[in-house]
Amino acid sequence: xxxxxxxxxxxxxxxxxxxxxxxxxxxxxxxxxxxxxxxxxxxxxxxxxxxxxxxxxxxxxxxxxxxxxxxxxxxxxxxxxxxxxxxxxxxxxxxxxxxxxxxxxxxxxxxxxxxxxxxxxxxxxxxxxxxxxxxxxxxxxxxxxxxxxxxxxxxxxxxxxxxxxxxxxxxxxxxxxxxxxxxxxxxxxxxxxxxxxxxxxxxxxxxxxxxxxxxxxxxxxxxxxxxxxxxxxxxxxxxxxxxxxxxxxxxxxxxxxxxxxxxxxxxxxxxxxxxxxxxxxxxxxxxxxxxxxxxxxxxxxxxxxxxxxxxxxxxxxxxxxxxxxxx
Ligand code: AHR
Numbered sequence: 001x002x003x004x005x006x007x008x009x010x011x012x013x014x015x016x017x018x019x020x021x022x023x024x025x026x027x028x029x030x031x032x033x034x035x036x037x038x039x040x041x042x043x044x045x046x047x048x049x050x051x052x053x054x055x056x057x058x059x060x061x062x063x064x065x066x067x068x069x070x071x072x073x074x075x076x077x078x079x080x081x082x083x084x085x086x087x088x089x090x091x092x093x094x095x096x097x098x099x100x101x102x103x104x105x106x107x108x109x110x111x112x113x114x115x116x117x118x119x120x121x122x123x124x125x126x127x128x129x130x131x132x133x134x135x136x137x138x139x140x141x142x143x144x145x146x147x148x149x150x151x152x153x154x155x156x157x158x159x160x161x162x163x164x165x166x167x168x169x170x171x172x173x174x175x176x177x178x179x180x181x182x183x184x185x186x187x188x189x190x191x192x193x194x195x196x197x198x199x200x201x202x203x204x205x206x207x208x209x210x211x212x213x214x215x216x217x218x219x220x221x222x223x224x225x226x227x228x229x230x231x232x233x234x235x236x237x238x239x240x241x242x243x244x245x246x247x248x249x250x251x252x253x254x255x256x257x258x259x260x261x262x263x264x265x266x267x268x269x270x271x272x273x274x275x276x277x278x279x280x281x282x283x284x285x286x287x288x289x290x291x292x293x294x295x296x297x298x299x300x301x302x303x304x305x306x307x308x309x310x311x312x313x314x315x316x317x318x319x320x321x322x323x324x325x326x327x
Pocket of ligand 1: 057058131132281
């Protein structure tokens with residue numbers, strides 16, 4: 001009898017301790033942020049699990065988030081996932097545990113985000129998808145802000161059509177397999193490409209200079225003298241591809257190139273005659289994303305899709321514009 005009473009007493013104490021623990025550190029949600037509706041940037045803890053540092057575009061994107069956070073007084077929790085989705089997911093889970101106010105997610109690939117987005121939603125932490133898109137249901141995140149990758153592909157095809165009016169054979173150096181940028185650009189390009197232009201091969205260079213170079217080397221060997229043009233999904237891979245073309249003894253214009261990004265490196269390739277058109281993709285998203293995050297903290301509605309206004313750059317303006325390029 002004594003043992004039974006002791007057990008019951010201990011069980012009651014255990015329940016009391018457990019319930020005290022669960023209420024001691026409540027999960028602060030965006031809707032419940034104590035500063036709302038008057039939150040300021042200095043109240044914000046913002047998580048940015050960056051996907052990597054694969055390109056000059058990415059470096060500029062990281063700088064935009066870091067510098068803007070410093071200017072505004074936002075507390076930024078930044079990490080670099082080295083192009084690995086599992087690292088991004090771990091970083092997000094850590095941010096969820098820390099109870100950040102808002103997460104900005106630049107997803108390395110489109111698929112596989114449902115579980116962690118659901119965890120963020122259940123914790124009351126809104127997620128803004130930044131740059132590339134996800135295939136997850138849009139009810140799992142607050143907004144997507146970034147470039148229209150399909151439109152970028154269409155613009156690239158329009159330029160290729162003008163460069164090869166009589167048709168020809170081209171190769172494609174694609175971005176990271178399964179990424180929203182690579183998928184959208186490839187689909188948009190094919191949607192607008194003239195029938196008389198044949199894509200003879202397409203391989204990924206993972207958006208890096210180091211991987212773009214061997215891809216172009218292999219193309220040049222396999223299709224010796226047959227390639228008229230190249231659609232290259234970013235400027236860093238174009239830099240690698242041009243290195244391969246120089247080593248193979250090619251001259252600027254032997255293979256016309258349409259690239260994407262509009263980085264300083266891409267502008268230099270246009271000035272040097274290697275790239276004939278560079279489709280803009282703007283990485284400077286920090287200020288807009290922090291504005292959106294603050295609106296969410298204050299319980300305000302934000303647009304569910306925000307597409308960046310972009311253009312196409314050409315060699316005839318490259319020298320004038322290069323000094324003012326921010327990335
Ligand atoms: O998602 C944007 C793309 O990612 C940029 O075109 C590329 O340079 C970067 O790596």
